[in-house]
Amino acid sequence: MTFNPSYIHLAAPPFPYFLECGRTVYLPGDQHPNRSCMGKFDLIIVEQGCLYLGEEHTEWAVGAGHTLLLPDRYHYSVRPCEAETIFTWVHFHTVGEWTESAGEPVYADREEHFRQFLTHPYTIRIPQFGPLPAPFARSGQAGQLLQLNQGRRSSAVWQQQRIFEEMLRTMDLARQDxxxxxxxxxxxxxxxxxxxxxxxxxxxxxxxxxxxxxxxxxxxxxxxxxxxxxxxxxxxxxxxxxxxxxxxxxxxxxxxxxxxxxxxxxxxxxxxxxxxxxxxxxxxxxxxx
Incomplete structure (x- = not known):
């Protein structure tokens, strides 16, 4: 497996918005489905075991305590899970421009962003793959999102968006060098x-x-x-x-x-x-x- 130090850069506002989330359990031999152009980002948070995923020419072994952010591109299973694997997934979308690069931020077309949204963008920087930041792990934000799925959508939608934005903020700030x-x-x-x-x-x-x-x-x-x-x-x-x-x-x-x-x-x-x-x-x- 190779480690990819790339960052996903999301121009905001408007901020990315939460779509849905869930918790999945794979038994040994199960594997993540291949997917292409779902129209949304897929943030994976592994709690136990290991997921083996690939995208284009990069492959990851996403073990317990690690996250992987998959943009709206083709990704696939590299091989089945070797042990019981539990992970939370969060789907979201963004209206603003996004891009990928290694290390240094890559900015959106600021003039076009200003014309469209009447403000200069802030760039949210999320490492595509890496260990779960300690503040994120302590916050229990992923669990809160899952719990809200059980309630009424009229109240949950506001809380889930707030928790999701705080989740992105935690990852953005914690991962900066x-x-x-x-x-x-x-x-x-x-x-x-x-x-x-x-x-x-x-x-x-x-x-x-x-x-x-x-x-x-x-x-x-x-x-x-x-x-x-x-x-x-x-x-x-x-x-x-x-x-x-x-x-x-x-x-x-x-x-x-x-x-x-x-x-x-x-x-x-x-x-x-x-x-x-x-x-x-x-x-x-x-x-x-």
Missing amino acids: TAGSQADEIAELTEAYLRNHYAEEVTNTSLADALHFHYNYLARCMKRVYGLTPMEYLTDYRLEQAKLLLLKTEIPVGGIAERTGFESAAYFSRRFSRKVGISPLRFRKRYSR
């Missing part, structure tokens, strides 16, 4: 500063001085997590705030430019038109009441 975790923390710190100070003059130097990190390092962290440099993120955030002011107030374009941190009304209008496709005034006339 140390460097990745630090990059996430620095990127989020940078994002928070930019959101709190967008109306002020922010330069590479002032940002570095405020956060006590070299600007190039801040830019690398932001690129890794958000796919944008700090200044690109700042411009996008300023434009979103400008949209709100155009729709909710009668403040002139020059005043909006000043309130959202742009150096001049002319520069604001150019950036707005380039991003949105129409001028600020046309945007206001078209979308405000």
Whole structure:
């Protein structure tokens, strides 16, 4: 068997949504069915024994205490179980873009994601195969999902989605390497500063001085997590705030430019038109009441 260190990257929001779950027991000689393009992801959590599964050119021996995430592709049984094997399976789907790569995150088409969902994506990173994270094992989340299957769907559907999202969050955070975790923390710190100070003059130097990190390092962290440099993120955030002011107030374009941190009304209008496709005034006339 070969170990595949690949990660499945899921762009969110919108977050993946829970479909169904179950618990299966295989006796010695039983094997997982071959499946192709089910239209959903299959998260397998082995409690006892070992499943032998393959996908394309990779094969796994998924033993007790391990998880395997199978995307919507062809997967197959490598060989039958050698001992009694018990596992929980969780099926889910995602509307956002997903992809697979080894190690480093691979980002979605951020401009298209922003146009479709009106926000830049966060990338949920789940190792395709690996040991069950300790926080996940202690939480009992898989058992909670199974138990809710026995109740009324009208109440279970909300709870199952909440538990499922917490399950993904636990796996995402627990599986990040140390460097990745630090990059996430620095990127989020940078994002928070930019959101709190967008109306002020922010330069590479002032940002570095405020956060006590070299600007190039801040830019690398932001690129890794958000796919944008700090200044690109700042411009996008300023434009979103400008949209709100155009729709909710009668403040002139020059005043909006000043309130959202742009150096001049002319520069604001150019950036707005380039991003949105129409001028600020046309945007206001078209979308405000």
